[in-house]
Amino acid sequence: MDNNNIANIFIKPDLGTLQHVVLVILGTVFVIQAMQKLFPWIADYLHGASRLFILAMIPLLRLILILAAFILIVPRIIEPSMQNMLALLGSIGIVLGFALKDYASGLIAGIVAVGERPYRNGDWIEINGIYGEVKHIGMRAVQIVTPDDTAAYIPHTKIWNEPILNANNGTPALQCVANFYLHPDHDASRVKQLLHDVALTSPYLNFDEPIAVVVQDQPWGTHYRIRAYPIEPYQQFRFVSDLTIRAKAGLTNLGIIFALVPAFPKNKEIH
Incomplete structure (x- = not known):
């Protein structure tokens, strides 16, 4: 697809469109940040399965919010037709495939991790010899805190070729x-x-x-x-x-x- 065809996909922006896009982005960021602070605070007052359930909801809800923001923004900047969407997504896929291959692989692995849940917030896991509690599941990496209170950031791409050892697997029972x-x-x-x-x-x-x-x-x-x-x-x-x-x-x-x-x-x- 040439540059002229790509340009024809986009709707000519106006002030109202820009305001809508900015409000959606800011609102999504605010809700995600508030959720990532509120849910752990609530979990601190809970015990057992209830605490782990609240923590495990954070990455799933964050992914849902990001997808919702994407759905709200795209029709405002792109003519809503199947041909335009396929053309744009194909172009983005080619760019990501060549320029951001490793980062794109990390994002895909992050989505898989949220869906398959090999680890959740509150789980005690070991990856590549690093053992600790899952504190945050980001889009590209999982943050765990070791028993020595050291934060370790491990890319989600480890799920492709590394064994994930989960000591409690979303439950309060840890032997x-x-x-x-x-x-x-x-x-x-x-x-x-x-x-x-x-x-x-x-x-x-x-x-x-x-x-x-x-x-x-x-x-x-x-x-x-x-x-x-x-x-x-x-x-x-x-x-x-x-x-x-x-x-x-x-x-x-x-x-x-x-x-x-x-x-x-x-x-x-x-x-």
Whole structure:
């Protein structure tokens, strides 16, 4: 399509049209900004599934608002015919394909992420070794905050070729694991019962989810894992710390010996 044909697609602008377009853009930006502040504020007063539902609605509503603004603006600047729309979208697609290929891929991946929801606001995910809570799902990237309070911005294009590990997947149920490594000479039944009782008496325990104590023999000793769920996903680190501290105290009182692996300097040969 030549430049003259493209120019014929557009309606000659007037002051009213410009005012309408500007008002729609400003109104959309204002509503999106207000929503992105209001919804997290509301979510802070909620718990469990209600909190995660409110947070997960943000990117979906933002996409709906952007599409609505596009639908309101386009008929004001383009003659509303199927031929004109196809011609314009085809031209834009060619430009994006050559000039903004990576950015366009990120935008498409962002739309796919909103639709398929491999992660939502409030989910705890791991992508390419980075673990944290999803705080914001933008059009091009997802923002997660790690346990060390570091913000990481990961492009949505990672969903094309990277595994997405989602610890709670839109629910309040996030399994935590506390590990213990013991000398093999001990009463395994007694230790297992102690670890179960430790989990059962934690102030962070979600009683609606199961507790499991997994026992596995290793060449160096016995590996115990407490698998349980905190009340809220953000309590996972306090929960594991509570389990670890109280379980170690209980095991010490029973006279249990912990397994030790000697540490060798990196430059020292082991014979």
